Amino acid sequence: MIGIKDVARAAGVSQATASRALSGRGSVSEQTRDRVRAAAADLGFQVSYHASSLATGRSRNIGVVLPYVNRWYFSTVLGGLTRQIIDAGYDLTLYDFRGGLHRQSVLNDFLLRKRLDGVITVGLRLDDADATRLLSLGIPIVSIGGSLPGIASLTVDERAIGRLTADHLVSLGHTRIAHIGGEHESDLYFHISRSRREGYHASVDAAGLERRSAWSVISDYTVNSAYAVAKSLLADPHNRPTAVCCASDEMAIGVILAARDLGLHVPEQLSVIGVDNHPLGAVFQLTTIDQFVEEQGTRAALALLDELGDAQEGSSGVLPGLSELPLEMVVRSSTAAPDETQNPTFQ
Amino acid sequence: MIGIKDVARAAGVSQATASRALSGRGSVSEQTRDRVRAAAADLGFQVSYHASSLATGRSRNIGVVLPYVNRWYFSTVLGGLTRQIIDAGYDLTLYDFRGGLHRQSVLNDFLLRKRLDGVITVGLRLDDADATRLLSLGIPIVSIGGSLPGIASLTVDERAIGRLTADHLVSLGHTRIAHIGGEHESDLYFHISRSRREGYHASVDAAGLERRSAWSVISDYTVNSAYAVAKSLLADPHNRPTAVCCASDEMAIGVILAARDLGLHVPEQLSVIGVDNHPLGAVFQLTTIDQFVEEQGTRAALALLDELGDAQEGSSGVLPGLSELPLEMVVRSSTAAPDETQNPTFQ
DNA sequence: TACGCCACCGGAAGCGGTTCCACATTCGAA
DNA sequence: TTCGAATGTGGAACCGCTTCCGGTGGCGTA
Numbered sequence: 001m002i003g004i005k006d007v008a009r010a011a012g013v014s015q016a017t018a019s020r021a022l023s024g025r026g027s028v029s030e031q032t033r034d035r036v037r038a039a040a041a042d043l044g045f046q047v048s049y050h051a052s053s054l055a056t057g058r059s060r061n062i063g064v065v066l067p068y069v070n071r072w073y074f075s076t077v078l079g080g081l082t083r084q085i086i087d088a089g090y091d092l093t094l095y096d097f098r099g100g101l102h103r104q105s106v107l108n109d110f111l112l113r114k115r116l117d118g119v120i121t122v123g124l125r126l127d128d129a130d131a132t133r134l135l136s137l138g139i140p141i142v143s144i145g146g147s148l149p150g151i152a153s154l155t156v157d158e159r160a161i162g163r164l165t166a167d168h169l170v171s172l173g174h175t176r177i178a179h180i181g182g183e184h185e186s187d188l189y190f191h192i193s194r195s196r197r198e199g200y201h202a203s204v205d206a207a208g209l210e211r212r213s214a215w216s217v218i219s220d221y222t223v224n225s226a227y228a229v230a231k232s233l234l235a236d237p238h239n240r241p242t243a244v245c246c247a248s249d250e251m252a253i254g255v256i257l258a259a260r261d262l263g264l265h266v267p268e269q270l271s272v273i274g275v276d277n278h279p280l281g282a283v284f285q286l287t288t289i290d291q292f293v294e295e296q297g298t299r300a301a302l303a304l305l306d307e308l309g310d311a312q313e314g315s316s317g318v319l320p321g322l323s324e325l326p327l328e329m330v331v332r333s334s335t336a337a338p339d340e341t342q343n344p345t346f347q
Numbered sequence: 348m349i350g351i352k353d354v355a356r357a358a359g360v361s362q363a364t365a366s367r368a369l370s371g372r373g374s375v376s377e378q379t380r381d382r383v384r385a386a387a388a389d390l391g392f393q394v395s396y397h398a399s400s401l402a403t404g405r406s407r408n409i410g411v412v413l414p415y416v417n418r419w420y421f422s423t424v425l426g427g428l429t430r431q432i433i434d435a436g437y438d439l440t441l442y443d444f445r446g447g448l449h450r451q452s453v454l455n456d457f458l459l460r461k462r463l464d465g466v467i468t469v470g471l472r473l474d475d476a477d478a479t480r481l482l483s484l485g486i487p488i489v490s491i492g493g494s495l496p497g498i499a500s501l502t503v504d505e506r507a508i509g510r511l512t513a514d515h516l517v518s519l520g521h522t523r524i525a526h527i528g529g530e531h532e533s534d535l536y537f538h539i540s541r542s543r544r545e546g547y548h549a550s551v552d553a554a555g556l557e558r559r560s561a562w563s564v565i566s567d568y569t570v571n572s573a574y575a576v577a578k579s580l581l582a583d584p585h586n587r588p589t590a591v592c593c594a595s596d597e598m599a600i601g602v603i604l605a606a607r608d609l610g611l612h613v614p615e616q617l618s619v620i621g622v623d624n625h626p627l628g629a630v631f632q633l634t635t636i637d638q639f640v641e642e643q644g645t646r647a648a649l650a651l652l653d654e655l656g657d658a659q660e661g662s663s664g665v666l667p668g669l670s671e672l673p674l675e676m677v678v679r680s681s682t683a684a685p686d687e688t689q690n691p692t693f694q
Numbered sequence: 695t696a697c698g699c700c701a702c703c704g705g706a707a708g709c710g711g712t713t714c715c716a717c718a719t720t721c722g723a724a
Numbered sequence: 725t726t727c728g729a730a731t732g733t734g735g736a737a738c739c740g741c742t743t744c745c746g747g748t749g750g751c752g753t754a
Contacts, residue, residue, distance in 0.1 A: 001461075003710055014734045019712055026713080027731055049462045050401040051710035054739045059397065061440075069416075070426035070641075079417035082443040091457065093408075094441045096429040110438065114348075115396045227630050257630055260607070283574050283604055294417075350740055361704045366742055373743080374701055398740035401709045 002043050010039040022047070059115050061091045062304065065106060066122040069096045071221070072250065072278060073293060077122050077144060080297025088305050090117070107133060118304045120144065121151075122297075123192075140307040142300045145192065152307075154300050156291050156325045158192050162199020162245075164289055164329060165273045169243040170207045172337045174271060177204060178215035178233060178241035180226055180251050196247045196275070215241050219251060226254030234262055234270070242338040243271040249278035249288050256284050256334060267336035277330055287335040290328040299325070349390050358386040369394070406462050408438045409651065412453060413469040416443045418568075419597065419625060420640060424469050424491060427644025435652050437464070454480060465651045467491065468498075469644075470539075487654040489647045492539065499654075501647050503638050503672040505539050509546020509592075511636055511676060512620045516590040517554045519684045521618060524551060525562035525580060525588035527573055527598050543594045543622070562588050566598055573601030581609055581617070589685040590618040596625035596635050603631050603681060614683035624677055634682040637675040646672070 008018035013032060020026035021036035028036075039045075053059040062085050066074045078094075085092045095110055097103045107130050111119065118140045126134065131148050134141055143153045169177050179200045182193030197216070204211055219229040226246065234240050234255075246252035252274030259270050266272055274281065277290035355365035360379060367373035368383035375383075386392075400406040409432050413421045425441075432439045442457055444450045454477050458466065465487045473481065478495050481488055490500045516524050526547045529540030544563070551558055566576040573593065581587045581602075593599035599621030606617050613619055621628065624637035 001710095004712095005710080015711080016713075016735075017733055020733090023712080027733095029732060032732080046459045046461060048401070048710050049460045050397055050406065051739090052712075053397040054395070054401050054741090055710080055712040057739075064441075068426070069429060070419075070422045072417075075417045075422035075425075078422075078441075079415070079443065079445075082416060082441065083445060086442070086444075086449055086453070086457070089456075091460075091462070092441050094411075094425075094429065094439050095433070096426065097433075098426075098430060102433055106433070109436075110433070112393045113396045113438075114393060115438070223627055224630055254630065280570055283571055283601065351742095352740080362741080363705075363743075364703055367703085370742080374703090376702060379702080395740055398709090399742075401711085402740080402742040404709075 002045055004045065004047070006043060007036060007040045007045050010043060011036045053115070059091075059117055060089060061093055061116050062301075063093045063095060063111060063116040063119045064122065065095045065097070065111070065119065065124060067097055067124065069094070073221075073248075073276070074122060076293045077297040077300075080294040080299075081120060081301045082297075084298055084301035084305065088301075090305075111137065118142070118308055120300050120304055121146065122300075140304055142304045142307075144296055144300050152303065154296060154303065154325065156296070156327065158195035159199040159202070161275055161289055161291065161327060162196035162201075162247075163203045164199070164327065165196075165245045165275060166200045166203030168273060168287070168329065168331075168335065169245060169271060170203060170209070172243075172271065172335060174241075174243040174338050175209050176215070176241040176338075177209065177243045177245060178212075178217065179245045179247075180217050180219050180229060180233070180255065181247040182221055183218055193247060200245050214239070219254075221248045221250055223250045223254040223257070226251035227258045228254075230255040230258035231262070234259060234264060240270075242269070243335070244273070246272065246274045249274035249276040249281050249286060252286055252288070252334070253278075253280060253284055256286070266334050268339050271335040271338070273335050277328075281330075281332070285333040287332045288330050290330050292326060292328075296325060349392055351392065351394070353390055354383060354387045354392050357390060358383045400462070406438075406464055407436060408440055408463050409648075410440045410442060410458060410463040410466045411469065412442045412444070412458070412466065412471060414444055414471065416441070420568075420595075420623070421469060423640045424644040424647075427641035427646075428467060428648045429644075431645055431648035431652065435648075437652075458484065465489070465655055467647050467651055468493065469647075472538075487651055489651045489654075491643055491647050499650065501643060501650065501672065503643070503674065505542035506546040506549070508622055508636055508638065508674060509543035509548075509594075510550045511546070511674065512543075512592045512622060513547045513550030515620060515634070515676065515678075515682065516592060516618060517550060517556070519590075519618065519682060521588075521590040521685050522556050523562070523588040523685075524556065524590045524592060525559075525564065526592045526594075527564050527566050527576060527580070527602065528594040529568055530565055540594060547592050561586070566601075568595045568597055570597045570601040570604070573598035574605045575601075577602040577605035578609070581606060581611060587617075589616070590620070590682070593619065593621045596621035596623040596628050596633060599633055599635070599681070600625075600627060600631055603633070613681050615686050618682040618685070620682050624675075628677075628679070632680040634679045635677050637677050639673055639675075643672060 004018050005015050008015045011018060013036060017028060018036050021028045021033045022040060064081055068074050082092055095106045097106045116139060120142050122144045124146055126148055135150055141151045143151050145155060146153060166177060179197060181197045184194045217229050217233055219225045244255050246255060252272050255272050256266055259266050264270050274286055274288040276293060277288050281288050351365050352362050355362040358365060360383060364375060365383050368375045368380040369387060411428055415421050429439055442453045444453045463486060467489050469491045471493055473495055482497055488498045490498050492502060493500060513524060526544060528544045531541045564576050564580055566573045591602050593602060599619050602619050603613055606613050611617050621633055621635040623640060624635050628635050
């Protein structure tokens with residue numbers, strides 16, 4: 001394996017100069033630099049990152065911690081992260097703790113190995129002990145979807161999301177609006193489920209509409225789970241809602257499928273709205289709120305890189321855009337004004 | 348930052364002994380070991396992996412290279428990989444080259460940094476130059492879904508998949524069977540698309556059925572794309588197939604949705620079969636072939652760990668199970684015998 | 695009793711870079 | 725012309741850990 005001392009010898013300079021020439025730090029004359037570079041290219045030299053990291057204390061490596069790589073939201077965020085991180089010349093180390101299974105092990109053993117320059121957590125609820133431990137690493141941390149004391153967080157206004165979805169249905173004239181959201185106490189998504197539901201409550205209350213507890217149901221964020229839940233929510237023709245607010249597009253798709261299988265027409269008999277702007281939404285003509293999931297990843301990565309002093313040009317500043325993510329309503333045809341002729345009398 | 352020499356001092360031993368006690372290599376008396384361990388725990392000592400890696404040459408780090416983290420197949424494989432890799436105490440470094448964009452950069456710059464103990468590639472077509480470069484790293488490589496000279500590969504029998512899907516439709520009595528597959532020349536999935544289509548051809552030919560070129564269509568592997576393609580494939584009532592063989596479940600779902608939107612009943616008027624056993628398949632009652640995607644990841648990881656000498660108990664042996672992945676037909680109700688009364692005369 | 699073996703341990707040499715410091719040149723300003 | 729600063733370079737310390745090598749002391753055996 002060829003090392004920097006081979007390059008130095010080949011270029012006829014000292015190892016120190018070779019290092020300076022290649023890293024760009026310190027001053028080296030133009031021609032020496034060229035000579036060293038040529039020699040390095042010639043020999044196919046690649047720095048040993050272990051050695052380099054040991055000497056500099058920096059590893060050009062960013063850790064990403066999340067619960068489920070194989071779920072749409074997380075893999076999409078991850079897609080946004082990888083692009084920026086790779087572009088900046090960093091490596092990305094992935095810690096998937098699979099819904100809590102390896103949570104402690106990741107937090108205790110892996111993250112503390114001091115091989116990271118920064119950490120990005122996605123959808124992770126940390127208790128105080130975990131947070132202190134993370135902070136004790138002494139490296140910058142950015143958290144997506146969770147506000148933690150002392151940790152830079154990038155959050156969307158979950159309450160606004162809940163309100164916007166319900167507002168849309170209210171403004172169309174619906175008076176029987178159900179909500180399908182996540183489990184409040186779940187380790188994942190933690191406050192997200194609660195906040196979105198609260199937003200829905202706020203909207204419905206503001207409109208002076210009745211809130212039936214039977215219309216406030218819980219599901220996990222998958223199509224399959226929402227499908228099952230919707231089947232019973234929509235079962236009784238005389239007590240069903242005319243519109244359903246879902247906490248995610250996947251849930252909304254589950255509802256649409258359930259409605260179809262029950263013979264209900266969307267949107268004539270049932271309006272459905274989701275959240276995410278999931279790619280599948282288009283084919284279901286799903287009205288939704290785009291929360292720019294991939295861009296959440298992009299922004300978090302840029303914020304972290306910025307703090308590491310490796311930001312892309314133009315993005316300097318203090319944690320640009322953190323905690324202020326955009327939302328955008330995408331109106332398609334899964335929502336419409338309620339058509340009372342199509343619905344049996346409400347009881 | 349506290350280092351091993353602090354631990355050594357606290358335990359009253361030399362640095363060498365402290366290292367041996369903590370790593371388990373070399374012989375140390377029981378009580379010394381305990382004393383060192385206590386001291387280490389006491390001080391909250393964590394080895395520096397940079398230093399450790401530099402000294403040993405091993406980094407406990409596995410690289411995973413794939414084209415799109417945010418697509419179902421890849422994120423699911425990745426899910427299988429992470430579990431095994433984390434369990435074995437390794438870190439996982441993710442290189443997502445986003446469909447080719449960063450391909451060369453990943454191959455040239457990142458992978459060569461000598462910080463990996465092994466590499467797993469997923470769905471990656473390498474040319475000879477790339478393969479040699481990868482092999483020149485001198486570390487074990489396992490490839491999922493691509494057979495490369497000199498690289499241990501884990502492949503499914505794509506041709507068999509194509510044949511099985513078509514055989515199922517043939518055995519139900521269908522005579523007008525279409526196929527929706529991927530682009531042959533695409534960089535991704537490379538031979539997969541071709542082989543699956545060949546399997547379909549073989550099956551249809553063996554049954555002595557007509558093969559219309561209009562029924563052999565190309566789409567990418569997403570719901571949306573297949574939806575669009577199916578819309579035109581199924582448009583003409585007098586020339587449409589009674590069954591569609593799809594190269595993936597997502598494609599199949601696109602076809603089912605298109606059929607519904609065209610007012611066609613599945614399976615009465617159209618049988619649809621896919622490949623993958625995608626979780627969404629259940630809700631569409633989709634008949635499919637399970638190719639155990641997550642397990643592909645699991646197996647690849649185990650094979651690599653095995654080669655690294657860190658296999659889990661019971662999985663020793665030479666690359667266990669490589670190149671012999673299981674397939675399993677999952678029959679649901681998106682396929683049925685053709686009901687000629689439901690279809691207009693074939694022209 | 696003497697010897698060899700072995701378990702245990704410490705000193706010190708790496709692993710492969712980076713960077714502090716010292717030194718020699720060159721150059722501009724006083 | 726002289727002096728200080730800036731620039732370019734090499735020697736060597738150092739990053740933190742592992743492991744080779746050699747030196748103890750205890751034990752079993754001849």
